[in-house]
Amino acid sequence: SRQNRVRNFSIIAHIDHGKSTLADRLIEETGLLTEREMKEQILDNMDLERERGITIKLQTTRLVYKAKDGNEYILNLIDTPGHVDFNYEVSRSLAACEGALLVVDAAQGIEAQTLANVYLALDQDLEIIPVINKIDLPSARPEEIKKEIEDVIGLDCSDIPLISAKEGINIEDVLESIVQKIPAPKGDSGAPLKALIFDSFYDSYKGVTAYIRVVEGTIKPGMKIKMMATDKEFEVSEVGIFTPSQVPVDELRAGDVGYVTASIKNVRDARVGDTITEADRPANKPLPGYKKVTPMVYCGVYPAEGEDFNNVKDALEKLQVNDAALTFEPETSAALGFGFRCGFLGLLHMEIIQERLEREFDLNIITTAPSVIYKIKKKDGEIINIQNPTNLPPLTEIEYMEEPIVESSIMAPKEYVGPIMELCQARRGTLKNMEYLDQTRVVLHYDLPLNEVIYDFFDALKSKTKGFASLDYELKGYERSDLVKLDILINKEVVDAFSIIVHREKAYERGRSIAEKLKETIPRHLFAIPIQAAIGSKIVARETVKALRKDVLAKCYGGDVSRKKKLLQKQKEGKKRMRQLGNVEVPQEAFLSVLKFD
Numbered sequence: 001s002r003q004n005r006v007r008n009f010s011i012i013a014h015i016d017h018g019k020s021t022l023a024d025r026l027i028e029e030t031g032l033l034t035e036r037e038m039k040e041q042i043l044d045n046m047d048l049e050r051e052r053g054i055t056i057k058l059q060t061t062r063l064v065y066k067a068k069d070g071n072e073y074i075l076n077l078i079d080t081p082g083h084v085d086f087n088y089e090v091s092r093s094l095a096a097c098e099g100a101l102l103v104v105d106a107a108q109g110i111e112a113q114t115l116a117n118v119y120l121a122l123d124q125d126l127e128i129i130p131v132i133n134k135i136d137l138p139s140a141r142p143e144e145i146k147k148e149i150e151d152v153i154g155l156d157c158s159d160i161p162l163i164s165a166k167e168g169i170n171i172e173d174v175l176e177s178i179v180q181k182i183p184a185p186k187g188d189s190g191a192p193l194k195a196l197i198f199d200s201f202y203d204s205y206k207g208v209t210a211y212i213r214v215v216e217g218t219i220k221p222g223m224k225i226k227m228m229a230t231d232k233e234f235e236v237s238e239v240g241i242f243t244p245s246q247v248p249v250d251e252l253r254a255g256d257v258g259y260v261t262a263s264i265k266n267v268r269d270a271r272v273g274d275t276i277t278e279a280d281r282p283a284n285k286p287l288p289g290y291k292k293v294t295p296m297v298y299c300g301v302y303p304a305e306g307e308d309f310n311n312v313k314d315a316l317e318k319l320q321v322n323d324a325a326l327t328f329e330p331e332t333s334a335a336l337g338f339g340f341r342c343g344f345l346g347l348l349h350m351e352i353i354q355e356r357l358e359r360e361f362d363l364n365i366i367t368t369a370p371s372v373i374y375k376i377k378k379k380d381g382e383i384i385n386i387q388n389p390t391n392l393p394p395l396t397e398i399e400y401m402e403e404p405i406v407e408s409s410i411m412a413p414k415e416y417v418g419p420i421m422e423l424c425q426a427r428r429g430t431l432k433n434m435e436y437l438d439q440t441r442v443v444l445h446y447d448l449p450l451n452e453v454i455y456d457f458f459d460a461l462k463s464k465t466k467g468f469a470s471l472d473y474e475l476k477g478y479e480r481s482d483l484v485k486l487d488i489l490i491n492k493e494v495v496d497a498f499s500i501i502v503h504r505e506k507a508y509e510r511g512r513s514i515a516e517k518l519k520e521t522i523p524r525h526l527f528a529i530p531i532q533a534a535i536g537s538k539i540v541a542r543e544t545v546k547a548l549r550k551d552v553l554a555k556c557y558g559g560d561v562s563r564k565k566k567l568l569q570k571q572k573e574g575k576k577r578m579r580q581l582g583n584v585e586v587p588q589e590a591f592l593s594v595l596k597f598d
């Protein structure tokens with residue numbers, strides 16, 4: 001049957017080991033349509049989509065491969081993100097598959113995220129096919145890496161494909177392994193419908209498009225469907241496949257991967273992780289959804305000057321539909337006005353959301369320093385969670401504070417052990433143990449406070465190890481800690497958006513570094529601007545932005561008219577991203593500069 005010739009798989013790898021390059025190569029070496037489909041001139045459809053300017057997601061692609069056994073196979077490649085922040089996203093992609101290609105760099109070998117991804121794939125009971133990539137590199141050592149994969153992960157490497165994704169070497173071995181080793185999807189096309197939503201996006205023409213894996217039953221246009229989490233019902237308007245643009249088909253059956261649209265206008269009605277069933281013949285229970293993820297890092301997101309609060313709200317709502325890990329709620333800041341406190345999986349997740357708000361939604365936003373969640377035990381016995389330093393109760397009301405600790409593993413060549421230990425020590429880490437992976441590489445297990453990790457830790461690690469170290473971490477729990485709130489005063493006024501919670505021993509150093517950075521980024525005004533860092537009423541650092549000198553001013557106000565105009569124009573452009581705090585103009589850059597350590 002057709003179902004026997006479907007293979008659903010993901011590619012997992014440590015970053016830079018060649019996942020994207022291999023995906024491109026697989027697409028190149030296969031067709032995107034079956035022989036029958038090609039006759040039906042589906043290409044017109046794709047053009048139409050292009051004209052309408054629908055965003056085509058490249059993440060999921062259906063490939064058609066004519067295998068050595070003479071049969072045509074349908075391979076659904078479901079992409080996964082490859083970063084420590086996104087374990088949750090990886091597992092949701094993996095839930096739609098039966099197998100995973102594990103790409104390992106022939107020169108680098110196993111790294112922290114290689115292992116983390118393997119664990120996620122094992123959690124989903126996937127067939128894992130190891131592949132050694134970059135065999136063209138002079139530094140490639142495929143035989144050693146083979147042994148490493150066998151010893152460390154325990155996968156059989158007797159017929160492992162040795163490939164170069166870049167040079168297109170031995171790609172067919174990979175395709176044959178997929179066909180031979182990954183099981184065909186199970187599931188009964190005649191059973192009541194169960195389809196897992198593993199991704200979705202919104203556009204104003206079709207409403208929500210849900211990316212689905214049909215696990216049981218069949219879904220087709222005209223069918224009344226029900227979302228099992230919300231009980232909301234819709235009529236299917238279209239189902240289709242990805243080539244990677246959307247191509248409508250008559251139906252999707254058990255085992256298939258594709259999309260469904262059903263005039264779903266509210267992004268909340270097609271949640272990633274939910275199960276779609278048939279309204280008239282519902283399944284009795286939904287598929288196991290995803291483990292609920294809790295954000296680890298929070299920051300304030302505020303509309304920049306002149307930007308509408310509601311536009312930011314709409315954009316966040318739309319991003320949230322396919323990113324359940326993003327949370328937000330309204331908050332107000334004395335300095336920045338109305339905005340949102342947003343929760344993220346980690347710093348990269350935060351940066352990506354910021355960038356998407358600016359690029360995809362064309363919004364100007366200002367973000368505040370990231371914070372983790374602190375637990376505060378108050379003297380009256382109450383325990384509260386704080387994600388915004390501004391909400392910290394007065395010290396006199398606090399009995400003690402706790403901060404989140406992560407268990408981290410850092411892999412690196414052994415010559416970097418010294419610098420890594422130095423860094424972890426400086427970041428208040430506790431060494432748990434250290435083990436050798438092979439003769440040249442070690443794994444260090446450190447417990448680290450999360451607030452040190454989100455503070456530029458990854459960049460610092462990379463620079464101390466020339467890029468050779470890799471990092472993975474997960475939340476361990478909370479520990480008591482001597483924390484204080486560090487306030488920043490600009491022109492004698494506390495700017496709440498700059499406040500951070502830090503360990504007491506770090507407060508002086510951080511205060512000084514922030515004051516220095518702000519001094520560099522805040523432009524000169526007509527008056528001198530003191531910048532201070534303070535714990536309570538105690539000033540721990542101080543800098544001054546000097547006043548503009550008179551002769552500089554003379555240039556602005558004397559001279560010919562055209563030059564004056566030019567200067568004014570320039571000033572106007574520069575102002576776009578400024579924020580008025582009291583009578584001081586602070587550029588958006590300043591809010592970002594406080595995050596970087598260097």
Ligand code: GDP
Nearest residue numbers: 013015016017018019020021133134164165166
């Ligand atoms: P990803 O982060 O896992 O998606 O990795 P990419 O596919 O983006 O590849 C990372 C880098 O490795 C890029 O510069 C690629 O050109 C390079 N690369 C990928 N495959 C090969 C290969 O087979 N040989 C060599 N020499 N370089 C490769």
Ligand code: MG
Nearest residue numbers: 016019020021
């Ligand atoms: Mg990539």
